[in-house]
Amino acid sequence: MIQEVEEGDFSVKTVIKGNNEIAYITKSFNDMIGNISKLIAGVKSSIQNISRSIESLRKMAKDLEKNAFN
Numbered sequence: 001m002i003q004e005v006e007e008g009d010f011s012v013k014t015v016i017k018g019n020n021e022i023a024y025i026t027k028s029f030n031d032m033i034g035n036i037s038k039l040i041a042g043v044k045s046s047i048q049n050i051s052r053s054i055e056s057l058r059k060m061a062k063d064l065e066k067n068a069f070n
Contacts, residue, residue, distance in 0.1 A: 010037040 004012045014026045
């Protein structure tokens with residue numbers, strides 16, 4: 001399971017058994033993987049938004065350039 005996470009699969013979860021330090025570490029690991037997954041999703045969303053903004057700015061620049069020489 002740790003190897004899956006190491007390879008980029010953040011969908012895995014470890015089964016929590018018991019109520020001891022190992023169970024606490026397991027829960028913390030699951031929480032950490034969930035937080036990393038949310039962080040990656042947020043970064044991907046930001047990248048998409050930035051890409052759309054860049055494309056919009058390119059179109060605006062072309063329009064301005066076209067209008068400046070007419």
